[in-house]
Amino acid sequence: MAKKYDINEVEVWDGNYAASQALRQAQVDVVAAYPITPSTPVVENYGNYVANGYIDGEYVMVESEHAAMSGCIGAAASGGRVATATSSQGFALMAEVLYQASGMRLPIVLVVVNRALASPLNVRGDHADMYLGRDSGWIQIDAFNAEEAYDLTLCAFRIGEHMSVRLPVMVHQDGFITSHTAQNIHPLSDEAAYKFVGDYKGVDDMLDFSKPVTYGAQTEEDWHFEHKAKQHKALMDSRTVIDGVFAEYGKLTGRNYKRVESYMMEDAEVAVVGLGSTVETLRVAAKQLREEEGIKVGIVAPRCFRPFAFDEMADALSGVKAIAVLDRSSPGGAMGAFFNEVSAAVLSSANRPLVTNFIYGLGGRDFSIQEAKRIIREQKAHADAGHITTQIQQFSGLRGPKLGFFEAKRS
Amino acid sequence: MVEIRWHSRAGQGAVTGAKGLGDVVSTTGKQVQAFALYGSAKRGAAMRAYNRIDDEQIINHEKFMLPDYVLVIDPALAFSDNIVENDKETTKYIITTHLSKEELMSQLPELKEREERVYVVDCIKISIDTIGRSVPNAPMLGAFVKISGMFELDYFLDRMKKVLSKFPQKIIDSNMDAITIAYNEVK
Amino acid sequence: MSKGILAVDNRGKRELGADKLVGWDEVTQGIVLTSFEGDAANIASLKAEERTYSDFNSYTATVASWRVIKPIYNRDICIDCQNCWVWCPDSSIISRDKQMLGIDYDHCKGCQVCVEVCPTNPKSLLMFVEAEEIETALAQWPEKKKN
Numbered sequence: 001m002a003k004k005y006d007i008n009e010v011e012v013w014d015g016n017y018a019a020s021q022a023l024r025q026a027q028v029d030v031v032a033a034y035p036i037t038p039s040t041p042v043v044e045n046y047g048n049y050v051a052n053g054y055i056d057g058e059y060v061m062v063e064s065e066h067a068a069m070s071g072c073i074g075a076a077a078s079g080g081r082v083a084t085a086t087s088s089q090g091f092a093l094m095a096e097v098l099y100q101a102s103g104m105r106l107p108i109v110l111v112v113v114n115r116a117l118a119s120p121l122n123v124r125g126d127h128a129d130m131y132l133g134r135d136s137g138w139i140q141i142d143a144f145n146a147e148e149a150y151d152l153t154l155c156a157f158r159i160g161e162h163m164s165v166r167l168p169v170m171v172h173q174d175g176f177i178t179s180h181t182a183q184n185i186h187p188l189s190d191e192a193a194y195k196f197v198g199d200y201k202g203v204d205d206m207l208d209f210s211k212p213v214t215y216g217a218q219t220e221e222d223w224h225f226e227h228k229a230k231q232h233k234a235l236m237d238s239r240t241v242i243d244g245v246f247a248e249y250g251k252l253t254g255r256n257y258k259r260v261e262s263y264m265m266e267d268a269e270v271a272v273v274g275l276g277s278t279v280e281t282l283r284v285a286a287k288q289l290r291e292e293e294g295i296k297v298g299i300v301a302p303r304c305f306r307p308f309a310f311d312e313m314a315d316a317l318s319g320v321k322a323i324a325v326l327d328r329s330s331p332g333g334a335m336g337a338f339f340n341e342v343s344a345a346v347l348s349s350a351n352r353p354l355v356t357n358f359i360y361g362l363g364g365r366d367f368s369i370q371e372a373k374r375i376i377r378e379q380k381a382h383a384d385a386g387h388i389t390t391q392i393q394q395f396s397g398l399r400g401p402k403l404g405f406f407e408a409k410r411s
Numbered sequence: 412m413v414e415i416r417w418h419s420r421a422g423q424g425a426v427t428g429a430k431g432l433g434d435v436v437s438t439t440g441k442q443v444q445a446f447a448l449y450g451s452a453k454r455g456a457a458m459r460a461y462n463r464i465d466d467e468q469i470i471n472h473e474k475f476m477l478p479d480y481v482l483v484i485d486p487a488l489a490f491s492d493n494i495v496e497n498d499k500e501t502t503k504y505i506i507t508t509h510l511s512k513e514e515l516m517s518q519l520p521e522l523k524e525r526e527e528r529v530y531v532v533d534c535i536k537i538s539i540d541t542i543g544r545s546v547p548n549a550p551m552l553g554a555f556v557k558i559s560g561m562f563e564l565d566y567f568l569d570r571m572k573k574v575l576s577k578f579p580q581k582i583i584d585s586n587m588d589a590i591t592i593a594y595n596e597v598k
Numbered sequence: 599m600s601k602g603i604l605a606v607d608n609r610g611k612r613e614l615g616a617d618k619l620v621g622w623d624e625v626t627q628g629i630v631l632t633s634f635e636g637d638a639a640n641i642a643s644l645k646a647e648e649r650t651y652s653d654f655n656s657y658t659a660t661v662a663s664w665r666v667i668k669p670i671y672n673r674d675i676c677i678d679c680q681n682c683w684v685w686c687p688d689s690s691i692i693s694r695d696k697q698m699l700g701i702d703y704d705h706c707k708g709c710q711v712c713v714e715v716c717p718t719n720p721k722s723l724l725m726f727v728e729a730e731e732i733e734t735a736l737a738q739w740p741e742k743k744k745n
Contacts, residue, residue: 012434166627
């Protein structure tokens, strides 16, 4: 039985510490990890809790992130609650095994502290690694601050381990901006947290000797498609479970999460759509501009990056004239992936707003309130003109000559 | 919103100082933010840490800041780093130095222009005398408590003891001494 | 062709590749395949022919039609040395308590390894064309070779 950990009603924790406390409170059985900046403290703290008797679990040291996720898969298939953490290059090396975890329907929780992908080498935050995971079949939930990293990590166990979901879940937070920024956090008591998460319930455990099973079977063309379709269906169906878990967590804490978060959208004429800690900075900018310049601007952000809330995104943006979609990942010769997804959702509704794309914050470049305001004013200008007055894709916060691509064609 | 910028060298404890301050501030019911700009920084490299303090939840995550207080815990950084960057007419400076305020200002004209907002204290000497090595973060907290008037000294010491409660008693006591001496000596 | 030793055996009951192709809603979750039907806690103590192998287990599948020549076993000459059992790459030699019982023709691919490693004179296992009757083969078994 694990020792009791002293915890205050209000703590000042950074995102890494918050996530590691959630792992402790969920009493994770196995963490197999290969620590990497900026997510190192998540698994480092887990090891500390195990060593000092605060968790009845096992920390497995491995030789790479590929091995870390492989170890997690073995432990999860055996029948335990499993989690790990990674970032950037580590995430990239783990990528192959991510698909194995989701294909085998193992509810592993992966804390991803978002960090840029080399080259150039960079330890700071952008969303290149998060984007790399977007087709991997995992549920991806995004925390905008440290307290949310704590909340959503607890929720992740509930969601992934739900009997009708049984899928692995990533909980994302921004490297340094969230992971290393300490803020007021209101944690649950250990008892309340564990009660919320509940005991781990196994499905097809390999250590159940009364029912020997094969994991990772080969299928080829006559079976593969059906299995992937079933997996996709499970991911799509997880939406209602996620809503339910969020609602239950809201009753417990007063902190209410939605798969698409909307701020000041009731009367909004223009909107900015973003991900991560940027969403909160955008809210500050929007509030100030409403007061200072009377621009009716709102902010929309997916809490759930996967499954993508296609309907809710379209609904949230149904009343606006202009939208800026912010991508914090180098698009590699296309429009930002997030821009494409938001645009597709908006296209499905009757509203046809003017949508532009900003590439910003790569490698941890600061996203300032000033820049957020500039982007919002530009949306107002598009709305007033009735057409896009700039290039469709622009780089924001970049030194050197203005960089942008594609003109809107007007007849 | 009160905003604080720490100028430090990696390893001097600015991050710990900023988080410690955050811990204490949170016990007053206020909202805090403590973060730093470092990553793969070598020990000794110039770095900055930041605090934000407010009554409302702090959702601003920009690194850009117009500080109300600039805390310099390494004596050389007053000379080599741009400590007056993005300051305001009201920004207060607390600078670690063995020099007197007049001697320091005579060498740094930008501080002379801000004379009535500049305070000095020798955090390095105080930490060596009390803690036994150069960890200037604790004394800087004492100096900040005095200049900001944000807390009574006794309240701050009491809360700081709780923050440090996992350390041996000797370390807690020497930190309390360092904070108290700096509180009394800053001018 | 002989199916083995017990009536309950479900060895090789289905031709591999001729499985019923079900839709996405009927495939197993996570491509997890069970080896046995029912509680298998005691399965290791049961002989293969007594086990409740599931349809996902290769034991119940057969690829025997691939074979063009087959080994035939002659009990009268065999010394139960177990060489063929050790060497068979498809676990198709059936042996109990170190006594040779016969060939699993549902899984044997006709590779001839058993014949090669058989030490008796004449050999206790010889290859014949697939269509050969066992009785006919045994009737024309060669004599012991001198030297």
